[in-house]
Amino acid sequence: EAGVVQSPRYKIIEKKQPVAFWCNPISGHNTLYWYRQNLGQGPELLIRYENEEAVDDSQLPKDRFSAERLKGVDSTLKIQPAELGDSAVYLCASSSLAGTRNEQFFGPGTRLTVL
Amino acid sequence: QKEVEQDPGPLSVPEGAIVSLNCTYSNSAFQYFMWYRQYSRKGPELLMYTYSSGNKEDGRFTAQVDKSSKYISLFIRDSQPSDSATYLCAMQGAQKLVFGQGTRLTINP
Numbered sequence: 001e002a003g004v005v006q007s008p009r010y011k012i013i014e015k016k017q018p019v020a021f022w023c024n025p026i027s028g029h030n031t032l033y034w035y036r037q038n039l040g041q042g043p044e045l046l047i048r049y050e051n052e053e054a055v056d057d058s059q060l061p062k063d064r065f066s067a068e069r070l071k072g073v074d075s076t077l078k079i080q081p082a083e084l085g086d087s088a089v090y091l092c093a094s095s096s097l098a099g100t101r102n103e104q105f106f107g108p109g110t111r112l113t114v115l
Numbered sequence: 116q117k118e119v120e121q122d123p124g125p126l127s128v129p130e131g132a133i134v135s136l137n138c139t140y141s142n143s144a145f146q147y148f149m150w151y152r153q154y155s156r157k158g159p160e161l162l163m164y165t166y167s168s169g170n171k172e173d174g175r176f177t178a179q180v181d182k183s184s185k186y187i188s189l190f191i192r193d194s195q196p197s198d199s200a201t202y203l204c205a206m207q208g209a210q211k212l213v214f215g216q217g218t219r220l221t222i223n224p
Contacts, residue, residue, distance in 0.1 A: 004158070040216070041216055042203050048211075056210075056211070091159075105161075106160065109157075
């Protein structure tokens with residue numbers, strides 16, 4: 001079974017530029033998460049989708065961040081414009097509502113460097 | 116104060132040693148307790164999952180939860196160089212996963 005796929009793996013941009021990250025969750029997983037992991041810290045949730053609906057976006061900085069999950073499968077996270085403080089690893093995870101464990105499976109992340 | 120506190124280390128031990136990793140938490144609503152392992156340049160992967168106070172063993176790994184003290188631990192027996200990674204504790208309540216800072220562990224051959 002293929003895991004969570006993310007692209008690109010690495011991205012270097014200058015501040016004020018836009019950037020987008022793409023995630024393809026595990027097939028059949030209806031819940032999708034975007035996390036941000038700063039250096040030396042644990043992941044912090046940005047947004048959670050149940051199918052195509054964003055059910056928790058309370059931690060998403062909406063002035064510059066946006067996300068979408070069209071058709072309830074792939075998802076894109078966008079930053080416009082990027083700031084120096086946005087340098088971090090952006091992780092995508094997915095889980096299935098089936099069962100009670102709700103284990104989240106993580107992708108390898110996109111490492112963003114803003115210069 | 117953070118909801119989940121974890122000593123970031125780094126922690127360096129010789130091969131074969133017993134490793135103890137710990138986290139404390141403040142939110143009584145947390146119901147599920149997990150340990151994730153994260154290798155460099157990789158995403159976290161679930162290592163242990165518990166939902167009640169007590170011990171849970173899986174091979175060389177033992178997870179311990181003490182809800183009365185709001186304290187969880189992960190023990191690694193007979194540690195191997197391949198165990199070198201960052202270990203993240205995570206707590207779940209209301210479908211939200213809150214991670215600790217992570218402890219960077221190095222097992223020296």
